[in-house]
Amino acid sequence: xxxxxxxxxxxxxxxxxxxxxxxxxxxxxxxxxxxxxxxxxxxxxxxxxxxxxxxxxxxxxxxxxxxxxxxxxxxxxxxxxxxxxxxxxxxxxxxxxxxxxxxxxxxxxxxxxxxxxxxxxxxxxxxxxxxxxxxxxxxxxxxxxxxxxxxxxxxxxxxxxxxxxxxxxxxxxxxxxxxxxxxxxxxxxxxxxxxxxxxxxxxxxxxxxxxxxxxxxxxxxxxxxxxxxxxxxxxxxxxxxxxxxxxxxxxxxxxxxxxxxxxxxxxxxxxxxxxxxxxxxxxxxxxxxxxxxxxxxxxxxxxxxxxxxxxxxxxxxxxxxxxxxxxxxxxxxxxxxxxxxxxxxxxxxxxxxxxxxxxxxxxxxxxxxxxxxxxxxxxxxxxxxxxxxxxxxxxxxxxxxxxxxxxxxxxxxxxxxxxxxxxxxxxxxxxxxxxxxxxxxxxxxxxxxxxxxxxxxxxxxxxxxxxxxxxxxxxxxxxxxxxxxxxxxxxxxxxxxxxxxxxxxxxxxxxxxxxxxxxxxxxxxxxxxxxxxxxxxxxxxxxxxxxxx
Ligand code: DON
Numbered sequence: 001x002x003x004x005x006x007x008x009x010x011x012x013x014x015x016x017x018x019x020x021x022x023x024x025x026x027x028x029x030x031x032x033x034x035x036x037x038x039x040x041x042x043x044x045x046x047x048x049x050x051x052x053x054x055x056x057x058x059x060x061x062x063x064x065x066x067x068x069x070x071x072x073x074x075x076x077x078x079x080x081x082x083x084x085x086x087x088x089x090x091x092x093x094x095x096x097x098x099x100x101x102x103x104x105x106x107x108x109x110x111x112x113x114x115x116x117x118x119x120x121x122x123x124x125x126x127x128x129x130x131x132x133x134x135x136x137x138x139x140x141x142x143x144x145x146x147x148x149x150x151x152x153x154x155x156x157x158x159x160x161x162x163x164x165x166x167x168x169x170x171x172x173x174x175x176x177x178x179x180x181x182x183x184x185x186x187x188x189x190x191x192x193x194x195x196x197x198x199x200x201x202x203x204x205x206x207x208x209x210x211x212x213x214x215x216x217x218x219x220x221x222x223x224x225x226x227x228x229x230x231x232x233x234x235x236x237x238x239x240x241x242x243x244x245x246x247x248x249x250x251x252x253x254x255x256x257x258x259x260x261x262x263x264x265x266x267x268x269x270x271x272x273x274x275x276x277x278x279x280x281x282x283x284x285x286x287x288x289x290x291x292x293x294x295x296x297x298x299x300x301x302x303x304x305x306x307x308x309x310x311x312x313x314x315x316x317x318x319x320x321x322x323x324x325x326x327x328x329x330x331x332x333x334x335x336x337x338x339x340x341x342x343x344x345x346x347x348x349x350x351x352x353x354x355x356x357x358x359x360x361x362x363x364x365x366x367x368x369x370x371x372x373x374x375x376x377x378x379x380x381x382x383x384x385x386x387x388x389x390x391x392x393x394x395x396x397x398x399x400x401x402x403x404x405x406x407x408x409x410x411x412x413x414x415x416x417x418x419x420x421x422x423x424x425x426x427x428x429x430x431x432x433x434x435x436x437x438x439x440x441x442x443x444x445x446x447x448x449x450x451x452x453x454x455x456x457x458x459x460x461x462x463x464x465x466x467x468x469x470x471x472x473x474x475x476x477x478x479x480x481x482x483x484x485x486x487x488x489x490x491x492x493x494x495x496x497x498x499x500x501x502x503x504x505x506x507x508x509x510x511x512x513x514x515x516x517x518x519x520x521x522x523x524x525x526x527x528x529x530x531x532x533x534x535x536x537x538x539x540x541x542x543x544x545x546x547x548x549x
Contacts, residue, residue, distance in 0.1 A: 023537065025533075027367060029365070029534040029535070029547070030364070030548050031525055032546075033544050033545075036150065036545075037545060041054040041057060043146065046549060050138075052373060053136050055131060057143040061147045064151045064155065067383070068382045070377050071384070072214065073389070074122060074379040075091050075122055076124060077431070078435055079447075081437060087246055087247075091127025091130070092399075092431060093120035097235065099400070099423050099424075112400045115173075115386065115387060116226075119232050119385050120234075126211060130244045140210070144207040148203055152197070154194055154195040155193065156190075156193055160543040162188060165180050165187070172383070173387050175389060175393065176387070178393075179393035180194070198391055198392045202389075202394055215240055218392075220239045221236065226387055226390050226396070227387065250273055252326075254276040254279075254468055257438050257439065259439075260436065261434065262434055265314045265315065266432065267309040271461075275301050292502075295507060296343065296512070298465075301338070303492075311418055311420060312421065343510050345487075360377065361376070362375065362435065364449060364524045368528060368532065370528070373435075376433040385397060401429075403421055403422065414454075415454060432452075450463075451520065452521035454484070455484050455519055455521035459521025479537075484519065496517055519541055522542040523539045526546075534548065
């Protein structure tokens with residue numbers, strides 16, 4: 001290694017900042033977006049609850065303590081292993097029946113992000129219920145205790161809660177201002193108590209009447225009335241007919257492990273699968289750790305695998321070229337196109353090129369026997385559409401923006417999407433959410449995932465590479481600097497304040513258009529170490545907690 005090289009690596013490492021050792025346990029561990037969630041989950045585990053019981057209770061608690069991304073008005077995905085195989089649950093929101101592919105063309109710009117038109121049929125409550133029905137051990141009602149108590153008696157809002165809520169203030173409807181601000185729209189301060197009596201009632205109805213308590217009856221009417229008041233199309237029929245679906249995960253081998261990934265309508269699995277394959281083929285782990293060489297290759301790989309994303313959509317509506325995008329010959333072409341010292345960009349991939357016959361959050365929970373869940377839930381943007389249901393205080397998603405609403409125009413994550421992802425009644429929008437499970441010798445040894453739009457994919461990818469390819473512990477892997485390239489725009493985003501000027505300079509010298517940006521892909525991860533100890537970590541780029549028993 002040249003002296004300059006050693007120097008830049010050292011500089012980079014010193015700029016990484018403090019990190020903790022991973023939190024350890026021997027029975028069941030949780031990595032989640034706030035300490036309340038960890039405490040609620042721990043209590044359920046101590047009562048004899050299994051991994052899914054813990055996951056449901058954590059989800060309900062987040063609906064109370066982190067409504068900006070985990071409200072009942074959102075949706076998501078989970079990978080879960082409770083019996084002999086890994087299964088994928090899709091509880092993603094669906095387009096209301098009254099929408100179609102021309103729906104947003106004649107609406108004012110921003111309509112897929114703000115207000116009633118943006119709202120898709122929520123799936124989170126149905127997802128939690130399905131998980132419990134299939135795998136739960138404790139009684140459904142038991143899982144509500146802490147969420148209900150925090151809604152009724154209040155909880156101390158965190159700095160992150162205040163920040164997220166304050167920055168969306170302008171977008172809230174009246175009910176939102178009432179639910180999340182004091183009288184006269186005064187903001188709460190960190191540490192002050194927030195009570196949510198409306199949400200307590202909605203949770204009670206969900207507890208006692210199960211799916212009907214949310215998807216039919218008073219809560220459903222409240223949601224529909226709220227959306228209708230803003231001109232949106234979500235109907236009682238949309239809510240009543242909402243269904244989750246079980247999907248077969250994608251699976252690949254990486255560094256002697258089996259990696260289970262989310263299939264479409266997530267794009268995450270296809271993109272990560274291709275990237276892991278290229279990381280191995282290009283032997284990225286032989287580059288100096290955290291060097292320009294390493295980040296250059298990671299960026300070039302990301303840009304290439306992201307290119308195929310625009311060909312994907314909901315598998316019930318669109319023929320996804322997954323076999324093509326993960327084929328040996330396609331990946332070989334991508335591999336050959338990467339130069340070690342020079343950044344290059346490929347031409348966009350069109351559907352004709354396919355030579356084939358055909359504000360989010362995440363939590364990870366795992367026990368020492370290999371039962372595990374990785375669950376990502378989202379409202380899309382922070383507080384979703386800004387619409388909050390009038391009587392029950394449920395924040396409603398803006399997931400319609402994840403569709404190709406106006407062909408050729410970027411969505412809120414700068415993603416330019418394809419025709420397979422156009423709006424259609426009952427369809428799920430393409431997602432980047434990437435809950436992931438890793439097995440070794442038939443036993444789950446790691447569970448992870450992240451929020452962050454397309455940065456989810458590159459966050460999960462780099463965490464997998466750092467732990468499995470580089471042998472880092474989960475905390476080091478999670479906090480390590482990351483790069484993100486999503487093909488369009490042709491920009492290599494690098495973690496703000498985590499890269500030394502030397503590495504930035506070296507990347508620019510190779511032709512990368514480098515931009516420092518916050519890496520919103522906050523990773524939540526639990527791993528079973530070879531010594532039988534569970535270790536958990538959360539990403540210090542945001543709020544979180546890790547703990548268990
Ligand atoms: O499903 C998706 O890809 C997006 N709705 C996720 C949004 C997200 O992660 C926002 N988080 N910071």
